[in-house]
Amino acid sequence: MSDLHLLDNIIWNTLSGTQAGFAAGTAQARRYARGFSPIAGFAEAESPDFDALAPFCAAGERLYCDRWSGKAPPGWQIDAESTMFKMVWDAPIPAHDPASDAVPLRPEHAAQALTLAAQTQPGPFGLRTPELGDYFGYFDGERLVAMAGERFQAGTLREISGVCTHPDFQGRGMARRLMLKLVRREMLRGEQPFLHVMRANVHARALYQRMGFRDYLETVVRVVSLR
Known part of the structure; x- marks a missing residue:
């Protein structure tokens, strides 16, 4: 089921x-x-x-x-x-790992991950967010310049999240490779990959559709605070 x-x-x-x-x-x-x-x-x-x-x-x-x-x-x-759209993977498992050279992000990389997220705004992110799943990244020397990882999990569903690339390194396919790496890993574990994307992020949504994700549901998303 x-x-x-x-x-x-x-x-x-x-x-x-x-x-x-x-x-x-x-x-x-x-x-x-x-x-x-x-x-x-x-x-x-x-x-x-x-x-x-x-x-x-x-x-x-x-x-x-x-x-x-x-x-x-x-x-x-x-x-x-x-x-935002909730999108689910609706394609065969990637035939190979396209990001075999990516670096697993460890606790010592947490501050760099937070800095990259602050620069690129991939969505709500905290210093401990990478503890919620597997995170991988690409480095330019000692600097983290692209990453993707996992956040929500329920049943067999596993979210791909925190996808971002520093502006100086965009257009090289880093984020796409990292995402496909995660898709493959999740499917090999018997999980269903999914992700969230804001309605306004038309470019990213189109990319995800070309990769193999399809729309499942569009929902309201709000930021709220206690007075």
């Missing part, structure tokens, strides 16, 4: 399941612990219980969440809103 339905509320299914040890919260609302990606999920995604989440948040702390619309609940504000 397919686990694709878990994508409908993937944040909650991740934070209350396989990655519960990286999260804080209750039976109604959970978030990644501080230091990881600033993301929150709810048992009822379309009617979230922000009162349950509030004790685990600091005033002004910005958190990403999805699947709900309407006014901000009392004591909270909506700082940003858009939509």
Whole structure:
């Protein structure tokens, strides 16, 4: 039986399941612990219980969440809103590892990964985010210039995330090779690769479609903070 339905509320299914040890919260609302990606999920995604989440948040702390619309609940504000696509791999397993020369990222690379993410904005990212899965990168000397890794996990679903390349090194296919490396590794483990991409990122979405990903669902995504 397919686990694709878990994508409908993937944040909650991740934070209350396989990655519960990286999260804080209750039976109604959970978030990644501080230091990881600033993301929150709810048992009822379309009617979230922000009162349950509030004790685990600091005033002004910005958190990403999805699947709900309407006014901000009392004591909270909506700082940003858009939509994003959840895309799933829908092609054969890559025949070979196209990034066999990529370097596995270790704890000593965490600060460089955070710096690269800050420069390129691939999505919510924290110093400890690479602990959530396998991360690989390319270096120019001692400097990390491209990376991709794994974040959400629920059932057989495994997310490819943190995909980015320093502007000085774009156009060389580094990120694409890293992604295909992860796709192959996940499929060999019996997992279903998926990813998120913002609606406005038309170029990236078109690239992912050419690679073998297809749209599964478009959802609202918001950044919220406790006043």
